[in-house]
Amino acid sequence: MNPITPFLNYLKYEKRASEHTVRAYQSDLTHFYEYLVSQKYLDLEDVDINQVNVDQIRNWIFDLVENEKNTAKSVNRKLSSLKAFFKYHQRMGTLHEDPMLSIISQKVPKRVPQYVEMEDMNKLFQLEFFEDNFEGWRDRTIIELFYATGMRLSELLGLTYGDFDLYSQNVKVLGKRNKERIIPFGNQAKTTLEKYFSIFEQHFGELSQNSCIFVTLKNNKLNPKSVYMIVRRYLDMITTIDKRSPHIIRHTFATHLLNNGADINAIKEILGHSSLAATQIYTHNSIEKLKSIYQQAHPRA
Numbered sequence: 001m002n003p004i005t006p007f008l009n010y011l012k013y014e015k016r017a018s019e020h021t022v023r024a025y026q027s028d029l030t031h032f033y034e035y036l037v038s039q040k041y042l043d044l045e046d047v048d049i050n051q052v053n054v055d056q057i058r059n060w061i062f063d064l065v066e067n068e069k070n071t072a073k074s075v076n077r078k079l080s081s082l083k084a085f086f087k088y089h090q091r092m093g094t095l096h097e098d099p100m101l102s103i104i105s106q107k108v109p110k111r112v113p114q115y116v117e118m119e120d121m122n123k124l125f126q127l128e129f130f131e132d133n134f135e136g137w138r139d140r141t142i143i144e145l146f147y148a149t150g151m152r153l154s155e156l157l158g159l160t161y162g163d164f165d166l167y168s169q170n171v172k173v174l175g176k177r178n179k180e181r182i183i184p185f186g187n188q189a190k191t192t193l194e195k196y197f198s199i200f201e202q203h204f205g206e207l208s209q210n211s212c213i214f215v216t217l218k219n220n221k222l223n224p225k226s227v228y229m230i231v232r233r234y235l236d237m238i239t240t241i242d243k244r245s246p247h248i249i250r251h252t253f254a255t256h257l258l259n260n261g262a263d264i265n266a267i268k269e270i271l272g273h274s275s276l277a278a279t280q281i282y283t284h285n286s287i288e289k290l291k292s293i294y295q296q297a298h299p300r301a
Helices: 004-013 018-036 053-065 073-090 118-126 134-149 153-157 185-202 224-235 245-259 266-272 276-297
Strands: 170-172 180-184
Touching: 004 018, 004 053, 004 073, 018 073, 018 153, 118 245, 134 153, 134 170, 134 185, 134 224, 134 245, 153 170, 153 224, 153 245, 180 266, 224 245, 245 266, 245 276, 266 276
Parallel strands: none
Antiparallel strands: 170 180
């Protein structure tokens, strides 16, 4: 049996990893094995992971960087997949020695997350940007939810009608590693949701607790690419930043909260980060904002 298969089954059925995560691991590991076969390090018909050594992995890393022009962040993700894979097989007793123990991750330069300015986000929610029909209100609700809650794309696509509590103004999402969390939202998001749910029922009938809420005109669930294109289309109208995606609105949500005095630990919980380090990247934006204010206000700046 291909050694990748039992590992993927472990991710699916024991770790309960998302389909997206499993596909990412499968892609990374398949690419690695195809490289080993192309270099004649392994025989695809008779794969023995105990034949894999440190030098082969280092050669693969070199190929990723020099020939395929992968970024350090992309290489590190692939290395993370390998580490999990070999660690699993060592625990299962099918691997005698872990070749990843002496592999060091690539150094990733720190980058300040991009975000949309508050004035631009306010401009976006003017009604003329969205048509007064089902698709217009669906698109507005999608962007409103991203900005009101900071949720991930996968979390938004997993929402059902029963996940919303309009009275208490919160929504239950299923995050990474199947962790549930409750996210509050404000009055504007509540008003938009109420309007959208009303229009939804006019088109497709009464909503049930299990109803998927973000759908096409044929009542088929939206896919990630569709939501990405929706977000990009509207952000194109109000900003010229390089990246215009659902994740940029997540960055925008966190940055605006922090710039307006929100506690970083509270932001961490809302975003569903497992460690504070992941949330602290947004403090760089706050520092840049302070520098800008300083430059404008200080007489000797």
